[in-house]
Amino acid sequence: MFKNNNRKIVKKLAVKNMKANRNRSLVMVTAVFLTTVLISAILTAGFSFITTMYEFSEAAPGPGADGALIGGKATYKKVVLQEQVEWADFVRKCSMTSLHNDEFAGVQTELLAPDKGFYTHNYISLAKGNFPQEHTQILISDTLAQKLGLQELGAELPLQVVVLQDGKELETEIPMKVCGIYKNPLANISSIYEEIYTARGFIDTYNPQLSKNQNLIYVKLNNLNPFLLKSDVYNELSDLSELVDADSIQTRYYMEFAYSFTLVLPLLFFVLLIMMSGYFLIHNVFSISLASDIRWFGMMKTIGTSKKQLRSMYMKQIRFLACIGIFLGILAGYGIGLLLAPEVIRMTDYYLYYKEPDLWLILCFTVLFSWLTVWISCSWTLRKAASYSPIEATRFIPRNKNKVFTVISFALSGIIFLMVCNVAFGYQVEKMVNRHNQDEAGIVHTAGFWDLNEPYKPISKEITSAIEKLPFVESIDIIYRAKTMPDLIETVSQRTYETFLAEVKLEGKLKEEIEAIAQAQGSHNFVQLLPNGNVKLEIIGLPARRLEQESAYIKVQEGQLDTDTFKSGSYILYQDVDYLDVTDKQIDQSKRIHAGDVLDLSFYDDVTETYQTKQLTVMTVITRMDNYGTGNIRYGNIVMPDTLFQSIYPNYEERISSIQIISKESLNGQQIKELTGLLEKEHNVQLRIISRHEDRDYYTHQKTAITILGLFLALVLGIIGVSNMVNTLITDTLAQKKTILIFQAVGMTKKQLWRFLFKNSLRLCIISGGIMLAAGSYLTVTVASSSMFTGFNPTLFGLNFLLLLCFMAVLCVIISSIINRQLNKKSVVERLRAFE
C-alpha cells in the first residue's frame, strides 16, 4: 500500500531546496570543511608524531627494515624471491666482535660490509664524501666523526678488528681511511651503538676465514597490517625465517598491540575532542537552519510528505554537501598536517626520525571520523525535527543548547594547558641531572646495565690510581659488584655474557622468600634459580660512608640506615628479587625477610670454588625509588660495606662496577675530555663515562623538546576549546534572539544587553575554570610526579591558572562585544517585523 516510486520528487525537492538555500549550504560545507581539516590535520600530524616517536624510541640497527634474518648468501637469495618481501639487503659483519678501538669505549661499534641498497633503504645519506668502494675505505657516521674529531675526508682511522685465524679470535689493527661521513639515523643511540661501513673486499683481504653464515639479511615486509601497529612483525618474520631456512631472526623490540594502541589513544582522544567540537559546529549550523525550516516541515507533512521523505530529502543534501566539505577538508588538512608536523618536530631532537604517515590510513580515518561527525550531528536533529507533528511544527521555538560538552571541552583545553605548562616550564634540568648522577662523574662498566656481547673485561687498577691523580678530583668511591664465572649465555645464533650476578646458596630464610616469589612470579620468570641449588643475586659492596648519599635514590621499607652500624661489617641492606613488583601482595609476610632478621648467607667464590658463609643481620629492607630507579644500589639484592665484600671475594679488584668521581667544583667539557683520555688508555670498550656535564646538555635539549611539543598540544586543544565556547555562545544567543528582542523592545539598553551577554559567557567560563582547577591540579600532580618529569610546581600552576582566568575574561569581553554589535545592526522595529 505504501510502496511508491517517489524518489524522483524527493531528489528534485532536495536539489531545489539546496539551490534555494545557497548561504546555508555554504555555511554547512564550511563547517564540514573545518571539522575535516582539523581531523585530518590532527591525524596527519598525530600519526607523524607517533611514527616519529616510535622510530625514535625503537631506533635500532636497520632503521628502515622491519627486522633481520641471520643466514648466508643462499638464504638471502631465497628471501628476495618471497612475495611478502618488499626488499632485502645482505650485510656482512667484518669483525668477530665489535671493534676494540680504545676511543670506542662504552660504544658497541660494528664494522659492516653492506649491499648498496642497504644505504638507501636504511636512511644512510651522505653528509660528505662517498660510499666505500675499496677494502681500505670506511664510511663513518657524523656522530662518530664528531666524537673522534675526524671531519676531513681521507683521515686515517686504524681499526682494532677481531679476525678469525685457524679457529682462534685474534685482535688486529687494520689501517683504514675515511671516504665519507653519513648522517646517523641512529643518533639517539649513538652513545651506545655505532656502525662503520666498508667494502665487501675487506673480508676477503683481512678476515677470509670469517663464518659465511653469520650475516644479517635486513628485510622490509609488505604483508604487515598497518592497523596492528607493527605488533605482527615478529610472527611474519618467523614465518619467513621458516620458509627460507634462516638460522634465526633479529627484530627490533616491537611493542605488543595493546601497548602500541595506548600510544594511539591520546591521538584518538584528540580526534574525539575535535569530533565533539565538529559535532557542535555542524549540529549548531544545521539546527539553526533546520529551525527555520521546521514550520515548512509542518506544511509539507500536512500535504502528505512522510517523515522518511523529509529525512531523505535533507540527508541527500547533507551527503552532497558533506562530500564537498570532506574532500576539500582532507586536501587542506593533510597538507597542513604534512607542513605542520615536520616543522614542529624539526624543533626537537626527534627530527632525524621524522616519517610521513601512510596516506591511506589518514584518508580512511578522516573520512570515517568526518562522516561520523556529520552523520551524528545531522541525523539526530533531523530525526527530531521530522518527528514533530504538523501542529507542533508550526508552534516550534528553538531551545537553548546543552552546555555540558562545551564546558567539558573548554575545561579540557585548560587542563592540558595547565599540565603542559607545569611539566614543561617547571622541568628542572638540575633535578634530572641529580637524579641520574650521584657525583660529578663516574666510570662505569656496561655489564652493570646489560649483558655483554664479548667476554667481560674488568676495570683496571691503573685507571683507578690515574683518576685519583687528576687535579680536579677530590676523591673517588669504588663500587663493587660480585660476578660468578663462567658467565657465557649461548643460543643458536648468539653469544652473550651475563651482567653482574653472583651465586648464593639457597637456604634458610632466603630460600623461604625466594621460593615463595618464584612460585608467584608466573610467566615473568625473573628468579634465577640454578640446578646446583643456588640463586643468582646482585651483590654490591660500597664504602659505608656512601650510604647517606645513596639513600636519596632508594626507599627504606623497614629498619634504618645507619652508617656506623653498616660499617661494622655484620649488617646488610636487603632488597627482594622481584624487581617488577609483581608478587608483592601474593607473598605471606612471614616468609619475607625483614629488618633485624639474621641470615646465614653462603656466597660462592668462583676463584677458590668455595662458599664463604657469613652470619649477617638485615639492617634495612630497601626498594627502588620508582620503576626507573637510579643510583648505585637500585637493583642490589644484598648491599654490604666494601670491606665485607673484599673479605668474601678475593678477586674484588676485578669486580669494580663503577668509580664515582667526587670533585670540588662542577666539571667542564675539558675535564670530561681528560677523563675520556684516561678511559681510552684502558683499551676496554666495555667502559663508559657518565657525567653531570653531559647529562645537563641532554636534559636541556629534553626540556626544549617537551616545551615545544607541549605548547603545540596546548595550542591545538586551545583552538578547539575556544571555538566551542564561541560557537555555543553564538548559537545560544541566536536561540534567545526573540527574548532579547523583547527585552530591548521594553527598554533594555545596549549596555545592559552587553552585560547580559557577558554574564552568560562568564558563567560558562567560571564553571570551566572550577573544573580546570580541580581536575587540572590532580592530573598535573600525577603527571608531573612521573619519572619523566621533575615534579609539581604549585607556584607555576597558580600563575598559569591566573593567566587562564585572564584569558577567559578577555574572551568573554570580546565575544559579548561582537554578539552585541551583530544583534544591534538592525533596529528593534526592523527585527520585530522580521519575526512577525
Added chain:
Amino acid sequence: MSILKTNELKKYYGTDSNLVKALDGVDLNVEPGEFVAIVGTSGSGKSTLLHMLGGLDSPTSGSVEVSGKELSKMNDDQLTIFRRRNIGFIFQNYNLVPILNVYENIVLPIELDGEKPDKNFIDKVVKMLGLTEKLNNLPNNLSGGQQQRVAIARALVTKPAIILADEPTGNLDSKTSQEVLGLLKMTSQQFHQTIVMITHNNVIAQLADRIVRIEDGRIVV
C-alpha cells in the same frame, strides 16, 4: 453514508486547574459532496476541530472517521499517506512551497505519492481556477488571491475525499475573498467535492450548504 464522522471527540490541554477543553464531545457528520462551514469566535475550538478532522493532531478521546477509516488507529506514516491521498488542505497563509513553481506545487501531493499526474484533470482544474498563464511562476510572484487559487488546485488534484479549508480568505481583501469563495463553491459543485471550511465570518459562511456553530468546544447548532 457519511464521508466524515466524529464521535464524542475531545481535546483537552493541561491538567487540573489549568485544564483547557478545546473540544468537548463533538459529534459531526458530513455527507459526500456537502459544503459545510464551521463558524465560531476566536478560541471556540474550530481550528482544533479542523486539525482533528485532518489527522494533524490527535484527540484526547473520541474518534474521527474519514471515508470509513478511523484516523486514530493509524500510525504517523500511515496517517501522512492517508492524508496525502484522501484529504486536501487549504490554509489561510496558503502554505505553498516557495522553491517550486505553480505547476510543481499543484502536482506535489501526487508526485509525493509516486503517482503520475492526471494531465486532463489538472488542465481542467487549472483552467477553471484561471491559472493557465501562471503555471511557471514561483509563488512569491503571485498575488494573495492567485496563491490561494494554487492552494485550491493543489487540494483538488488528488481528488480527495474531503477538502479542509482553514480561514481560506483570512489574508485576502473582500473582493478577492468573494472571488476565491466563488471558485471554492464552484469546484464543490462541479467535482462533487466535499468541503469543510472554517471561518469566523458569518457572511462567508452563508455560501456553504450547511453551517455548524461551535462554542467552547461544543457544537451548538
